[in-house]
Amino acid sequence: LPAKFDWRQKAVVAPVQNQQACGSCWAFSVVGAMQSVHAIEGSKLEQLSVQQVLDCSYKNKGCSGGSPLWALDWLKQTGVKLVPQSEYPYKAKTGICHFFSQSHGGVAVTNFTAHDFSGQEEAMMGQLVERGPLTAIVDAVSWQDYLGGIIQHHCSSQWSNHAILVVGYDTTGDIPYWIVQNSWGTTWGNEGYVYIKIGGNVCGIADSVAAVFL
């Protein structure tokens, strides 16, 4: 594995979004991974509709919360194609699901893997390099006050409450860390990103990690 790896440097990670006052992190996490894998496979980097997932993924509860794995399962089972964000814009409110014909262009999930990598974060690094950005869920209670730097304390595992996108890692410094894209806008954290220490399953980052296949 390379000592550091960052999918942003390959121009396959879309800009940081802001979920606003809506519990839609689970949808941002899944759509972020799909956008990146689509670009890694050679397509132009394009923002896909988070609102479509929010409105249509019936296994979840829209702005009242949801699970990235349930959303991925819904995408896989139904074969729903996500349309561009421009065609189905984000409203930060749960709405009525808009349907598109099968002939309408879009990006569909063919499969996904989900694993618990606790105690195996090196293997998780391998998955990130091999598969693309990963969706994960974390304990983000202390993130209310986060300004920047590498989180090493105040973060439990197995009490996950927030979904994020892992886009890279860096093990070259004194403290190895994950590079994580959040969906609380660019004014939060390190221009919308948070760094989490690798090893020890800090914030539960390794508890439930998914990779998508398109």
Added chain:
Amino acid sequence: EIGSEESDRRHRYFQDATKRHAYLNSFSAAPQSARYGINQFSDLSQEEFRDLYLQAQTSRAPCFSGPKTVG
């Protein structure tokens, strides 16, 4: 509106946040350590923050059983 019940409540949450920051930063000795302070969520109570932003449901995943990666 300054002096309103809502304003007083927000002010109290803000004061609570500064106490939290002092505690959280007391663990941050190394230069790269996380820093905690005033941001856009500082006038929310912890309950409000949780209800608005921490709504992901946990789904258990099986342990990874693929090949171990040698560092």
